[in-house]
Amino acid sequence: MKNRHILSVLVEDHPGVLNRVVSLLRRRSFNIDSITVGHSEQPGVSRMTIVVIGRGEEVEQAGKQLYKLMEVLKVTDVTPLNCVAHELALIKVAAKSQTRSEILQIAQIYNARVVDASPSTLLIEATGPEQQVDGLLSMLKAFGIRELVRTGPVAMMRGSSTVGIKESTRPERELAVAGNGASPHAN
Amino acid sequence: MAAAKAAVLGQQNAEVPGAQREARPLLTGSEIVCRALEDEGVDTVFGYPGGAVIPLYDALPRAGFHHVLVRFEQWAALAAEGYARATGKPGVCLVTSGPGATNLVTGLADAMLDSIPIVAITGQVIQPLIGRDAFQEVDITGITLPVTKHNYMVNRIEDLAPTFKEAFHIATTGRPGPVLIDIPKTLFLQKHVYSYPETVFRRGYQPTSVPNMRQVRLAAEAIAKARKPLIMAGHGIMLSGATELFREFVEKTGIPVVHTLLGLGTFPESHPLGLGLMGMHGHKQVNDALDECDLLLNIGARFDDRATGQVSGFAPNAFVVHVDIDPAEIGKNVRTDVPVVGDAREVLKLLISEVQGGRHDDWMAWIDSRRNRVLDEALEERPEWPEPYSIIKAIAKATGGEAIVTTDVGQHQMWAAQHFGYDFPNRWITSGGLGTMGFGLPSAIGAKIGRPDLEVWAVIGDGGFQMSCNELATAVQENLDINIAVINNGYLGMVRQWQDLFHAKNYSEVKIGAPSFEKLAEAYGIAGMTVRCDAEIEPAIERARTIRGPVLIDFVIEPEANVWPIVPPGAANSGMLHQQRYEG
Numbered sequence: 078m079k080n081r082h083i084l085s086v087l088v089e090d091h092p093g094v095l096n097r098v099v100s101l102l103r104r105r106s107f108n109i110d111s112i113t114v115g116h117s118e119q120p121g122v123s124r125m126t127i128v129v130i131g132r133g134e135e136v137e138q139a140g141k142q143l144y145k146l147m148e149v150l151k152v153t154d155v156t157p158l159n160c161v162a163h164e165l166a167l168i169k170v171a172a173k174s175q176t177r178s179e180i181l182q183i184a185q186i187y188n189a190r191v192v193d194a195s196p197s198t199l200l201i202e203a204t205g206p207e208q209q210v211d212g213l214l215s216m217l218k219a220f221g222i223r224e225l226v227r228t229g230p231v232a233m234m235r236g237s238s239t240v241g242i243k244e245s246t247r248p249e250r251e252l253a254v255a256g257n258g259a260s261p262h263a264n
Numbered sequence: 265m266a267a268a269k270a271a272v273l274g275q276q277n278a279e280v281p282g283a284q285r286e287a288r289p290l291l292t293g294s295e296i297v298c299r300a301l302e303d304e305g306v307d308t309v310f311g312y313p314g315g316a317v318i319p320l321y322d323a324l325p326r327a328g329f330h331h332v333l334v335r336f337e338q339w340a341a342l343a344a345e346g347y348a349r350a351t352g353k354p355g356v357c358l359v360t361s362g363p364g365a366t367n368l369v370t371g372l373a374d375a376m377l378d379s380i381p382i383v384a385i386t387g388q389v390i391q392p393l394i395g396r397d398a399f400q401e402v403d404i405t406g407i408t409l410p411v412t413k414h415n416y417m418v419n420r421i422e423d424l425a426p427t428f429k430e431a432f433h434i435a436t437t438g439r440p441g442p443v444l445i446d447i448p449k450t451l452f453l454q455k456h457v458y459s460y461p462e463t464v465f466r467r468g469y470q471p472t473s474v475p476n477m478r479q480v481r482l483a484a485e486a487i488a489k490a491r492k493p494l495i496m497a498g499h500g501i502m503l504s505g506a507t508e509l510f511r512e513f514v515e516k517t518g519i520p521v522v523h524t525l526l527g528l529g530t531f532p533e534s535h536p537l538g539l540g541l542m543g544m545h546g547h548k549q550v551n552d553a554l555d556e557c558d559l560l561l562n563i564g565a566r567f568d569d570r571a572t573g574q575v576s577g578f579a580p581n582a583f584v585v586h587v588d589i590d591p592a593e594i595g596k597n598v599r600t601d602v603p604v605v606g607d608a609r610e611v612l613k614l615l616i617s618e619v620q621g622g623r624h625d626d627w628m629a630w631i632d633s634r635r636n637r638v639l640d641e642a643l644e645e646r647p648e649w650p651e652p653y654s655i656i657k658a659i660a661k662a663t664g665g666e667a668i669v670t671t672d673v674g675q676h677q678m679w680a681a682q683h684f685g686y687d688f689p690n691r692w693i694t695s696g697g698l699g700t701m702g703f704g705l706p707s708a709i710g711a712k713i714g715r716p717d718l719e720v721w722a723v724i725g726d727g728g729f730q731m732s733c734n735e736l737a738t739a740v741q742e743n744l745d746i747n748i749a750v751i752n753n754g755y756l757g758m759v760r761q762w763q764d765l766f767h768a769k770n771y772s773e774v775k776i777g778a779p780s781f782e783k784l785a786e787a788y789g790i791a792g793m794t795v796r797c798d799a800e801i802e803p804a805i806e807r808a809r810t811i812r813g814p815v816l817i818d819f820v821i822e823p824e825a826n827v828w829p830i831v832p833p834g835a836a837n838s839g840m841l842h843q844q845r846y847e848g
């Protein structure tokens with residue numbers, strides 16, 4: 078069964094690393110739904126959050142292929158972990174004076190805030206789980222969505238556990254097939 | 265005083281801690297590249313000059329290695345591969361920016377798919393012009409991203425030596441592969457002190473060579489239980505230098521060995537347990553054994569589709585143990601019961617002490633009973649025309665099976681794989697994964713330079729020869745003893761065979777004309793012969809062996825001879841076709 082998997086990937090912050098990761102996933106026909114990149118807690122290390130869609134074995138193969146890139150330090154499929162996975166959306170919605178207050182109410186329900194306005198639009202910023210953003214969007218659709226930007230999710234484990242390199246040199250979801258204690262970096 | 269002197273030496277030096285005191289000599293970037301190659305023990309570089317590398321070529325006459333001037337950059341990459349495949353050492357090639365660099369791409373892809381250690385150096389336009397579509401500028405690191413194990417663009421002269429150290433390390437360790445270093449011309453002209461790092465550390469690159477003992481024991485248990493075990497021997501055994509250990513392992517367990525195309529040479533075919541080629545043009549008893557086996561122990565092969573045929577029908581009854589240094593290969597194509605991630609040599613060392621000695625006489629007898637005896641007998645026939653398999657067998661016989669054989673791609677390649685009988689590692693040199701036509705001659709040049717002590721035979725089709733015959737000039741310039749056997753059927757034979765068998769004999773664009781190869785040889789100033797009948801095969805081969813320098817024999821064979829057996833595309837290996845008259 079094809080599912081959405083959120084991969085948290087720690088990479089060395091070298092020029093071209095995003096290109097390497099994306100090119101690899103594309104040429105091996107892995108389906109990328111979203112990808113975000115930014116600094117991590119460690120200097121020189123970036124964290125990518127990649128949402129891929131595929132069967133379990135496919136996603137595992139994607140992880141193993143990613144490990145073949147020199148810059149990739151750690152790949153963790155956080156999907157089965159107890160995570161907070163939130164995304165950011167900016168939504169420019171058409172708003173006339175008659176609809177403005179209704180839109181504001183909807184935004185409030187979804188914990189979204191209005192960050193800009195014009196005589197004919199409202200700019201709403203929403204963060205939260207993807208389903209929540211989906212829900213807000215479906216409510217706003219009727220008013221007319223002029224422009225939409227979504228980041229795709231970033232994820233972090235709840236509680237005190239972390240998805241980092243120091244914890245272990247291996248992904249939490251040890252490559253199940255090769256589940257033999259081998260360094261995942263082997264190639 | 266010393267500080268003042270350092271200041272005169274220029275600002276590059278001032279950046280190096282301690283340089284003021286020691287006043288170590290400053291080298292140009294070009295000299296640094298040469299020194300790094302020397303420190304890596306490189307003795308040969310295959311290359312072609314051009315604008316972006318002129319400063320580097322300026323330093324070459326003083327370098328401690330030999331430069332071989334090829335006639336086309338693609339063949340520099342393949343010559344470097346031939347060198348690497350014959351010696352086990354990394355091959356090095358060097359070209360200019362733009363067209364020089366793009367001409368390398370096919371060679372890099374070839375090395376990538378066959379896991380061959382290559383370090384490719386490309387010049388790049390000067391730094392201020394990068395990104396401006398400068399003359400002969402291409403984004404070669406971008407272009408070669410998918411066909412290199414890793415690549416670099418060096419931006420600072422102080423990174424030059426460490427980049428070489430890392431590149432050679434990555435190319436030769438773990439699963440070997442090609443690494444490209446792109447160097448802007450600017451750097452060749454700058455100066456810096458030279459110091460070559462002794463070690464490499466990359467956080468994200470730590471290949472597992474020693475396997476997990478638990479997995480090794482599981483493999484040993486599976487071997488103990490099996491009644492009809494079979495080993496699939498892959499290139500990895502050779503790459504890890506484990507052929508001796510492998511032989512010990514095979515002889516101890518008594519398990520028969522089938523070879524992938526690149527696995528030929530890992531275990532002697534003349535040994536009773538060495539069964540030879542599997543897959544699309546594999547021997548009948550080999551593919552039948554794969555169908556029947558209850559344990560398949562794959563060591564160092566990647567379950568390529570030409571080896572497995574349709575995967576759902578591959579080794580249907582087998583418990584699968586897969587030994588590979590690359591964890592991504594495990595489970596990629598074929599479902600695996602026991603994965604063992606590690607270097608073949610380390611795995612075999614441990615496995616040998618875990619397994620019991622054994623014999624499998626009934627199983628061996630069964631396999632033997634599956635031989636295609638009709639074909640076996642037919643292969644002993646010597647009709648009047650030169651049969652391709654007779655040519656291959658004659659080369660094997662004349663050289664005692666000890667020659668290096670390189671091939672091009674096509675029917676002749678498959679005949680050479682089926683009929684030579686490879687007994688030694690690193691002597692069968694063929695383009696397996698990419699199937700690169702033109703491979704035969706440049707790889708022979710590289711192989712001969714790497715192993716001048718061995719006789720080299722290049723078995724090449726008339727089509728492929730016309731792709732890279734310009735390298736005859738290189739062979740002449742280097743005065744290399746290379747014997748070239750052109751298997752001349754007047755066709756792009758392998759394509760014609762598919763059209764014959766699977767496209768109702770619609771011979772579309774496969775008839776290929778050629779010049780007289782004998783005269784072509786003459787034009788290059790080398791000996792050329794033409795063989796048109798069976799009786800001339802052996803004398804021609806013997807004559808070629810006595811002539812110094814390159815020799816060419818044009819073997820004119822039956823135009824429509826086919827390679828048998830053949831597994832049709834998309835079929836399982838069990839669906840292999842045999843020539844009607846040889847159906848056994």
Ligand SMILES: Cc1ncc(C[n+]2csc(CCOP(=O)(O)OP(=O)(O)O)c2C)c(N)n1
Pocket residue numbers: 672673674675676677699700701702724725726727728729751753755756757758759
């Ligand atoms: C560069 C390249 N182009 C095309 C092919 C497709 N191809 C595979 S075998 C073959 C025919 C080769 O003909 P020839 O060299 O005469 O060898 P033969 O099969 O006749 O022995 C062709 C065109 C290829 N493998 N490589």
Ligand SMILES: [Mg+2]
Pocket residue numbers: 674725726727751752753754755756757
């Ligand atoms: Mg031909």
